[in-house]
Each structure stands twice: as C-alpha cells, then as structure tokens.
Amino acid sequence: MRNKIAVIAQHADNRIDPVTYEAVSCALELCAGETSCIQIIVPGDRVEKVAQEISGETGIDTIALENELLKIYNAEAYTSALVTFFRQRAPGYILIPHTSVGYDFAPLLAIKLEASCITAVKQVNGSDGTTAFVHEVFDGRLYAEVVSKTKTTVITIQPGAWEPLGRQPGKSGIVETRNVTVNPGKTRTIAFRQSDYQGAALANSEVIVSAGRGIGKKENLSLIYEVAKLFPRSALGCSRAVCDAGWLEYSHQVGITGSTVSPKLYFAIGISGAVQHITGIKGAQVIVAVNSDPAARFFTIADYCIVEDLTQFIPTLVEEFKKKYGSFSK
C-alpha cells in the first residue's frame, strides 16, 4: 500500500458526478478502508460548497483547489493546477474517473509528474505486497494486469467498476480551500454548450434497439427500425462506429461517450460489445445480442445470444413476432 491516495472529483455546475464516489470506493479498497490516507481534490473556481458536500458524504478530507482559470474545464489549466499542488506532496496514487474529462487530462498530468499512467482500471489485485491494476485490452478480449514502478501513479477508474461510496453517517472530514497558481496554457476553453439533444428519447424508452457496424450499410437501418416498431415506447440506439460512419446522429449513441440507458429490454444488433459501449447499458434488465460471430464479447453479458447473420435473422424475427403478437405501429 502506498503512502497517500488523492481522488480528483468530477463536477460541473455545482453538481458532483457520481463517478467521483466510485473512485473513492476504489481508493478505500487500496488503503484497506483507512480514510485518513485519502484526500479528495476538487479543482475549480468557488468550489468550496462542492468540496463540503463531498466531504459531508464521504467523511474524507477534501480540498477545494481554486483559481478562476479552473472555472470551465480545460486540460492545460487543470494539469497546471494539479502539478503545482502535487509537486509538494507526491501521493502514491492519483485516482481520476475515466470519463471524457478524466481521460483527457490524466495522461498529461502523469507526464508532468513523471508518473506512470494506467487507464480504465476495473479491478485491483494484490499479493506479496504488490498491487496490480486490471484493465481491458484488445477491445475487451483480454485483461492485462499492470504493476506500476513509479513513485506516483495516475490511475483512471472505469465507470461502473466500483459501487459508488454511499453516505457515511457519523464521519466527518476537514474541508480546506486553497488558491493555486495556474500557468495559462496555449488553449483556453471559452464555454460548454449543452447539445440540443438531451437524451430524453433514449432515457425514457422501455425498449432500445441498437445498431452496430455489423449492419454493414446505412440502408440496413431499416431492419433496425422494423424491430423498434414492434414495441411501444421504443427508441433507436447505436454504437459509436455507426455515428462515426454518419449512419445515425450522435444523439443515438449509447455508451461511455454517448447516453447511459436503463431500458427493460436492450437489443444489440451487429455490435461487438466493446467496454465503452456496454458501460452505457449497465442498467438494462434484459439484453438480446444478435451477432454472426459466436465469440462476440456481447454474448458474455447478454441474456439471449443469437448467433445469426442479422440480415437473415431480423426479417424472420419481425415476421414471426407480428404473426404472434401483432405490432405497435409508430
């Protein structure tokens, strides 16, 4: 076990992202439940209230690290502030949620601190006094166990890998506010603008039918629509590969950089099951995967595994379903 562990909180608009509490759970595992070796850092501008809330929930000492250049997230500004802060105290581990913000600045921070960086960690293994960090490689086909050899290690924590730490009644931590120097970098974030799409269609649907690159071409989306039309309160989802190909708008993307969904029924059609996708469907009650590859990763988490060519299976499914149940017409 290393000397100190720092957890970098993730927050926006005074709201704490629950992944922060997942990273705290990982920190507690690393120090065998001993909260005194953990410190939570909240970078931002006027973030003392956020720091108080986090400390109040966890009972862990929390530092609001303030500078007006930290008001809106910017990788260079965050890194500059954290490097200044950590140079004086060099923790053993710096834990950062593996979100689009976290994995943006974590490698830069590691370079500046001459630390190693292990990303998207899902598990911690320890034996003979050695701590190994487990993460997926080769698109989730293999797990790698990585041991760090540097004094400080920057680790990004895969969302969903640890249960978020719940409220710890009766425990209290100290909250400190510190002004930190930030060297202006070459980039400046002017603003964040909310996408026009709020994710409501996917968030409110009971059934989500998602398409992956396996559909082969945009025209085959009609097959996916056919399945969605069988159910009321259904919506169309997709993998990032489908958005990148320009077959569907980003608003349909499910996964770590898309929407997080919790439908009663989730169809994954022609989707391999990369960790970035399946992280977004952790709340799905029943998962049906259709894939021509019997070794597709989706089959390891699906409730119903259909090894078929989707262009043949879907017309049969739709026909049989309509015969038996009729269809909901949109």
Ligand SMILES: Cc1cc2nc3c(=O)[nH]c(=O)nc-3n(C[C@H](O)[C@H](O)[C@H](O)COP(=O)(O)OP(=O)(O)OC[C@H]3O[C@@H](n4cnc5c(N)ncnc54)[C@H](O)[C@@H]3O)c2cc1C
């Ligand atoms: C930082 C980062 C963030 C990311 N965020 C996301 C995210 O939010 N969401 C996301 O989805 N991805 C995300 N990705 C991408 C992710 O890693 C995968 O590359 C992506 O999910 C793959 O999409 P896919 O499964 O559709 O394509 P592929 O991996 O190419 O899989 C296609 C599947 O279709 C099957 N198939 C092919 N033909 C047929 C057929 N005729 N019938 C049936 N099956 C067939 C194949 O066997 C294969 O399993 C992210 C990646 C990174 C690095």
